[in-house]
Amino acid sequence: MDGPVAILVVNGGKDPEAGSWLEICLSSVRRHTPAGAARVYAWNNNLSDPRVRPLLASFPGAVLVEADPAETLSHPHAVPLQRLYERARADGAAVIVTLDSDSFPVRDGWLEDLLRPLGPRVPLSGVWRDELAPDVLPYVHPCGLAVTVRFVEEAGLRFDGFRSPRRAICDTLAAFTDAVEDRGLEAARLLRSNRNSFHRLMGAVYGGAIYHHGAGSRTNMAFWDEVKESPERRRLMEEDSRLLRDESASLLFRFRDRFAGWLEGRGPGTEGVGRPDFLLVLGMHRSGTSCLTGCLERCGVFLGEVSRANPHNLRGNHEAGDLVALQEGMLRRAGGSWRSPPPPFPPAPEEVASLRAIVERLAARGRAGVKDPRTLLLAEAWEAAAGSCARIGTFRHPSAVARSLERRDGMGTEEALALWNAYNGALLRLHRERPFPLLAFDLSDPAAYVRAVCAAAVRLGLDLDRPAPEVEAHGAGAAGLVEPAARLGVYEFDEFVLTFERSDGGIYGAEGLLKNYESSVALSMLAALKDPGRQALVDRVQKYLTTLQWDEGEDISVDNAWYGGAGYGRGERPDLSNTQMMLEALRDSGLPKDDPAYRKALVFIQRCQMLGETNDQAFARGSSQGGFIYSPAGGGESKAGEIEVGGRRELRCYGSMTYAGFKSLLYAGLSQDDARVRAALDWIRGHWSLEYNPNMPEKQSSEGLYYYYHVFSRALDAWGEPVIVETSGRPRVWRHELLARLEKAQRPDGSWVNEADRWMEGWPQLTTAYALLAIQAAYPQP
Template sequence: MNGRIAILVVNGGKDPGAGSWLELCLTSVRRHTPEGAARVYVWNNNLSDSRVRPLVESILGAVLVEADPGEGRYHPHAVPLQRLYERARADGADIIVTLDSDSFPVRDGWLELLVGPLGPEVPLSGAWRDELAPDVLPYVHPCGLAVTTEFVQGAGLRFDGFRSDRRAVCDTLAAFTDAVEERGLRAARLLRSNRNSFHRLMGGVYGGAIYHHGAGSRTNMAFWDEMKEDPERLKLIEEANRALRDESAELLFRFRDRFLAWLEGRGADSTGVAGGDFVLVLGMHRSGTSCLTGCLERCGLFLGEVSRSNTHNLRGNHEAKDLVAFQEGILRRLGGDWRNPPAACEPTAGEVASLRTMVEALSAGGRAGAKDPRTLLLSGAWSAAAGSCVRIGTYRHPAAVARSLEKRDGMPAREAHALWNAYNSRLVRLHEERPFPIVHFDLSDPASYVRTVCAAAARLGLDPDQAGVEEFVSRELDHAGGGEGEVP
């Protein structure tokens, strides 16, 4: 359909810390949209962000509308959309396109794909959100929506309207889909096209053309179908969702093309994450290090000759015997062992050289890594032997760890809790020195664990194999149960 096109974007919401998202959105629009093909209208709720005006002005003909700080609006997204719509229509727009600030085009031709189907029988087009069905009826989502002004006016629709007789839950612009279907018309659907996903709702690519991160500036991180959960369960769900959102956002901002290539199942180039660095899996004993390492192996991490099965780990602890013996030997030389961590762990030059030889031998087999909980106690030796190594950590509720250690080693609970604190205080200290992904080991929600691990694997520069990780993760790996509540 031919017509004058307006692209509407609202920056910031109730927690308007979305300046980086707006920058990604608008630079992607500029990158993938022919000059003059559409006029961009931006509403700015975040008046303190000095980047917004020059960013909008960098797009030819773009219009910036600043929020009135003294005006209260019952909805920080829908009301500004209505205001922008009125402005664009007054300027002569025939077609309205909406993008969320955390959505953006990922390829040339996106605009033609979105508006091309529009016509008398197809007045609406866009990202088809059906992931929450049946709790939320499917609809065209404003993260990538196109509609004719003729239909909006003729149907009496408003961008700030939330009423629909068909829906118990009516999200922003969901009523547009209902109006189309009630009139016997059709909406053109851009279906979710990911081959890989880190979350069932977040991180969607629609029609291979539009990316929507989801919840980019939200504080409430439970989705509609999760609200029915009990308060404690809901809190855990929100924590997992927030971690996934933030970890994946970091990947997206740092390694955009590589991250999108993984989502779409395309071969990614070698840019971005440190591709050859040795990976260290860190964590307290009985805290999910074996499970995490097994998952990373399925994402392409080479481990060499490791344990694949033993009495206390049905699928093995994924430790190399030589490395375990070597590190335990260092601890004994220092007057301790894994149950009695020495206060200081200074390696000798010979020990560093031996460790470096092990790393080099493993690395000859490809992108390599190692797991042994003792590594947390000997981080200085590893820094000296493999300074460019990258880290990933795991932790588990101390009560679950204590039960597992009592079952395996007969360890009293008081000793187990003290040991948990000794190891995890080192994990926290290393993370403060140089942040790295840390995974909460709790398999009461296996799907959430799988998503978290896949996002972390991508951050390490591995190739997340979601199906392989799902196959590996099973409830029997969680030897002492989960769902203990908050970790102290």
């Protein structure tokens, strides 16, 4: 569409903080719009915001119109849009583009995509909001709308008009869509394109071009289709939406590119990296090159015939034998080897020809690449053979590389560190010459590695949903990335843990003091790996854990308070903490729901609940607390002591054990309507806190806090509801509150520690593990 283009933006409605939205909107326009392609017209409702004038002054030719404080506008958005339109029309604009202050472009070419469809048959283009249908009919939304001035004038439309015979509810500019359809014309649509979402109506990317937060400066957080809800339900929805809006906005302002990339299921910006025809994977030996290459293969990179298994890589090193032999031969011709890198040397013509033949053979199948750490030492040869092919690199901590080379090759530490310097020096030189994605392989979280690989793959122009043919049967696309990352990224840790496998089927330290805890943690880890080759081991550990359960095998009958529980090891008195760990591991590892272990555990668990209706132990008689204690053994034990209830002394329930018990009731198969489950939930609703371990005596209130966060998160994730309503009626969006609390408590080095050092929580390794497990459960799984 030819003619001058005007971009109209209104700053803020009633929210005095909306200046942040204008800043992110206009900075994104400047970043992704060619100079001179459009003129910006902005209306400022927030006269006290000092950021607005300098921001507009940075746009050549921008027009700023400020509201008259003495004037009351009938609508703080629509009326300013009409006045900006009149100004732009008078200045000769042929096309009007509107952006909400909480919308902004996310990539280059957004304006071209918006304007390209415009013509006589298509006078309107933009973001297509259909999420509220059928309550609100779909329409092109002003958060990203383009319309010709000619059509606006011919149709008699106004930007402050809210009337349309088609609509019971007519939002700003919705009448434009109706006017187009009434005339038998068409509106070009940018459809919601994000793969990830945090809300059904907020935080969307449309057409891969424009982001709209959807409620950036709103004070009323009820959406139109929610008017049918009951007042209480609507209030809860409003509170939940408000929290989501504010938390996501905070992330957006701090991490704009990463946030938008997550929404689209991709990584940070793709600037500066072209779509590769051929890819070199670069990195030192034992630095994650195999893992990275396996991941890239699942994004469509063709590798040809490569190693799929060897003793030092669970899924092979993804190297082609002919390439390895060729490159090692080149290094030896120069007087070196992979283990003794020679100085840079010019390649022989026949060597260049051999490399070029490999490239051409692989590239004939489409996007292709190779991996061999020796490639780092032969950059000149590859430049001659393949030109400026795409690159991606990986690095790893030198001590980790040295340990791995010692295991694989018997290499001494000094030699390994010198080799690390040589290879990574070459990697840095190549990166300085022409930057390319670099990934760290020092990982403890495979999911984080997957996200990093996805981001790098997108930068390289790879398709996360298009696997190479060789891997289609093994878990393709972005979802399949988890497999090589998990297998290879935790390979050494997996092997380390298994050095503690015992002949009785357990996995625990030589001291044998925490057999149940350690075996349970190991079993949950094995379950997370999902390796069919470990299934026999999983079965053995499951069987071992069930032998730690007190039952008929120890001549314990069902009327014994110990029945169904587990302790620290065989022969140790049972408690709820050990029992919930065992039950979690059995559930994580797929023990069938009808296994007797669950039924037996339920007997013990309900005896830990202070609920006289279902607990047959004398200490619980008449109690209606509903929470849980540590153990029913020996007449009952609570780490929180006793409490007076109705003039009588009772064992005191407390947070960590109550969430452990609540979770265990659900794991044992009870329904949400079961009286025991409801009683535990009522206790939780009446004792909400993330500042301390609820209902512990004041001096002990911080003891076991991170264990509490762990069971809190796993329990509420098992419960399945995003909001817990306190007894007072206050809604609690537990995931957001927990994550905020842990973020606040995290130390500068990334760890967590509990100053109330009881139950080993002064040891940051354990406390950090609790925190990470809590965070993991707080993120909804796809």
